[in-house]
Amino acid sequence: MRLPSLIIGDLKANIPIIQGGMGVGISGYNLAQAVANEGGIGVISTVQIGYKELDFETNSKEANIRALTKQIRKARELSPKGIIGVNIMVAIEQYDAMVKTCVEEKADIIISGAGLPLNLPKLVQGSSIKIVPIVSSGKAASIIIRNWLKKYSRMPDAVVVEGPEAGGHLGFHLKQLQEGKELLEDIVVEVVKVVRGFENGDNVPVIAAGGIYTGCDIVKFLKLGANGVQMGTRFVATEECDAHINFKNAYIDVKKEDISIIKSPVGLPGRAIRNKFIKQTETTDIITPDKCYNCLKKCNPSKTPYCISKALINSVKGNVEDGLVFIGSNGYRVNKIVKVKELIKELVEEAEKC
Template structure:
């Protein structure tokens, strides 16, 4: 099957692949520009993006805003004609600041999940930035669309549908994940029906995400009616991924039985590698040495561990004392390749079907 371009408003990606936003610092400007160069949509994760800034510990918000500006500018400088997106979690305290900075720096797309981005249209008023909410159900898609239409006379430019096999935070209850009844295929079809039922008079591309690993997977979702896919795990094991080599090796060395659903301090279940940190957290609380005030729903007096510290440890290479989020297929990763090679492989697999 010849892969069609992914069209989001007036943006056209030659390859219908969005690289998933992965924080802290896993998808920065290096990975983003590399994906954009190959015709996909590269995405910078904004969560605690300023962790390398010298004043991050004492001036976290300003460090994050400054770093986001740098990352967008560097990605744009290296790939001036590519599509550069940002992923902004609704769950972070600095959500408004990250959105406004992304608009000021003229990012092409904001992809937003880990909560319902109900105020997003108001924050980007007057700009041409594309808005792409992440949902895990038809119900959530309907709620967001109806809210945006009623309050802002605005509809999403696309919708990412993230299923239960994704990495990081998941938009499902733990019981749903344990039962295993939720299927990405079903949710994608539900969201497509919701989009059709609201009769917006404009095509809203639906993007499938979570557990998509091969070109064959891409074709499967395109045939179901999706306009493209979002992939995170495959892009970690690339030379251009912004994470430490130890982080990439944690994927390569992982076994299927190492990948577990954990309880995150965000309040959502998450998928990660069960390492030394997770085993310690299972035995008892790891008291944070400081609070970065990063998440709306995190109580530093009760949190099982500091998620910022855990994610920063892992991206810097201390993967046993860090949180290593992975998709369900991470154990299948067996080598590090260039982004160019990976996208070429995926396209070839799809087009050979």
């Protein structure tokens, strides 16, 4: 059996794999173009994307927009025929401006989670860019679709269903994660049913995400009714990943017991490596930031446990013990750094054997 292609509107990915958006700076243009060139969908993360810009510390908002423009252009230059997506968190202060930049630079897809992207259709009106919300339940999918249909007469172009085994921020309450009753398999079936229940819902692909690691995992979710998968953790340990080598090696060195659920300043639980930094946050009420980047809509610097921007920037630059290292639940299984081409070949061959 050959893996089916993933069709999102007039876009066709030969391989039904979306590479997850990982910030700060983990999935930039280099990783995105490599995945796109192999027939998947490459995704750039916008979270504090301008951290390398010279004026980032003094002018972060403009630095972020400038950097996003550069990154989309570089990805497109290196993958002129590939599908380039951008992941934008609803929780960020610059949400509207980031969406506008993606439209202007003609990115192919905007994938949006960490909140409900209820006004996203309005922000992309008049463009051909595809819009894809991330949900963690059938209820969330229903709310978004009903809202979009009522206000904009528009369905999502696809829906990503992210389960509790994902890395980074999770759309679940801490109690749900601790009880372990929420399973991606069940949520995917639920969301497929919700989406298919709407008129033209059969044309909206559902993408399973969170803890998907092998080719056989891909096949499992396709059989449950998903049209493709989104994978983040597997793509960190690739040569083309935009993170520092120390960040990649943190994945290779991590043990299963070192991966834990943490409380994030975003207001959502997250999954990360329990390193020196995380242990420090557990014993300190507030790690006062040197400055506030005003990056999140709902962040109060005087009450937040630590500055998430600083923590993520430290880790992507290689200072992984003094930074936040997000990772999926299966991250401990990573044991080597490979090229994107090798990884996708391995996943496809596994899937076809399954």
